[in-house]
Amino acid sequence: MTTLPLVFEAPRRGMPPSHLAxxxxxxxxxxxxxxxxxxxxxxxxxxxxxxxxxxxxxxxxxxxxxxxxxxxxxxLPPLVTPVTEQTCDGGRTRKTLWSGHDGVRAESVLMGYPDRATVCVSSQVGCGMACPFCATGQGGLRRNLSCAEIVEQVRQAAAAARDGALGEPTRLSNVVFMGMGEPLANYRRVVDAVRRITEPAPDGLGISARGVTVSTVGLVPAINKLAGEGLAVTLAVSLHTPDDELRDTLVPVNSRWKVSEVLSAARRYADATGRRVSIEYALIRDVNDQPWRAEKLGKLLRERLTTRLVHVNLIPLNPTPGSEWDASPLPVQEEFVDRVRAAGVACTVRDTRGREIAAACGQLAADS
Missing domain, CATH: 1.10.150.530 (DNA polymerase; domain 1)
Incomplete structure (x- = not known):
């Protein structure tokens, strides 16, 4: 079992020079x-x-x-420089490998949809949460990204979308903190970046807070703190199983904050902001895809969050190098969705984008 430090944030080693953002x-x-x-x-x-x-x-x-x-x-010192770009999905998914001022590398993914353009940004170089099914988590944590390094990923994505990088000029409308790193382990810089992203121009990029999602594996004190920031962003909780016994293995931070504590914090966030919480659930063949777990998940969310305040986002597991785990078969996935919905909880399956270029959820692992 991985032992996690008692502090959320990594040391400031290698942090870049101050920037306008x-x-x-x-x-x-x-x-x-x-x-x-x-x-x-x-x-x-x-x-x-x-x-x-x-x-x-x-x-x-x-x-x-x-x-x-x-x-x-x-x-305006240069902070993140593009090293490589890969595309798939007919050019509608673009993964960029960035190099920081100190040579460390992180990735972001720009995705075009019929009704929106979304960028998935990194908040850290690597990740210290050690979730065994995630390529980023297996690489360990190098350092936090600065507020400006995060904002720069968004600004450059917005400029690329405007200039037709996704096929035709469009406006960046959504930002998801689901790239490399645990956003709430880099709390102050992520919150500052959210403010720069959502403040109206000329003080920020003017993206609606409703278009911003911040994910977490369940750092309870940080979730509680975020609830008081006055930011109406969507909170996404990477739960992955409703039972503590399995979650201790899949999400090692569960050894500190159990499922019940995480969901209680999520409820406090929902009550404070009026925003529905998204429960992220990577579906893994023969690991967490059993019908009883779907029923337990639905019941737990109905009781802890109420159906009005929660939505389950089911993610077919994306393959990572050397992993012994695989996505659940489609019939198993469909039954899981049906059983969660039977509890009265909204449940949808995430549209998987970027698998061909290792740009999908859990696959980002820049050579840093």
């Missing part, structure tokens, strides 16, 4: 003033970065040419 509006104006420039230059930078999705001061014609390099060095 790390700062609040007031802090940006202070930073510009400290350079001896008028505070309104910060507002110009913000309009360019968040509103026009530009990060190169050389392209910002409303800034005097003589201060552009100074502002680049102080507030």
């Amino acid at each position: 790390d700062l609040s509006r007031a802090q940006r104006r202070e930073a510009v003033a400290a350079l001896g420039l008028p505070a309104f230059r910060a507002d110009q930078l913000s309009r360019q970065y968040f509103g026009r999705l530009r990060a190169d001061p050389a392209e910002m014609s409303d800034l005097p040419a003589g201060v552009r390099e100074q502002l680049r060095e102080a507030l």
Whole structure:
């Protein structure tokens, strides 16, 4: 059994230099003033970065040419550089491998649908939660990503979608924190990034909070804290089984916070925000796909969260190198869905995208 540290966040080793997206509006104006420039230059930078999705001061014609390099060095240092891009699903799924300033690597996935464009972003380089069916978790944790490194994944995805990378120009509408890492183990930076993503331009990217999902394996104190942040984002809880005995193995953090505690925290979040909680459930052949577990899951969610406040998102297990586990057969999956629904709980199967390029849920494992 993996022993987890008593702190949520990894050390700051290798963290990048400060960036415009790390700062609040007031802090940006202070930073510009400290350079001896008028505070309104910060507002110009913000309009360019968040509103026009530009990060190169050389392209910002409303800034005097003589201060552009100074502002680049102080507030817009390059943070994440694309190394490779892979596509599948007819170009509607694009996985990007990013390199940080220190050479560590993480991945994000941009996906186009008929009614929306979604980017799945990473919050850490690797992951310390050690879930055995997840490629990211098996690689361990290298470091947290900064607020700006997270926002940069979103900004660049938004610019790519706008410029037709998914086939035709479209607006990025959804951001899911379901890439590499446990978002709530990098709590402060993730919350700050959510604020930058959802604040209206020029202070942020202006994406609706209802289009943002933050996932967690169940860090109860962090869920409770998130409930008080005033952020109406969707909380997704990676439960994967309703019983503690199996969850201790599938999600090692369960040795600290049991299923009942996780669901109680999820209920507090739902009550505080009015948002329905998504229960993520990776369906694994002969491991957690038994009919009795579906019935137990439905009953537990009905009692703990009520049917109004919960939705089960069933995920056919995606293959990872060296894994002995596989997805459940389709008839087993269909019976599982039926039994959860019979308890009065909404249950749908996630549309699996990106398996061919190892971009699906649980497959991200950048060589870092």
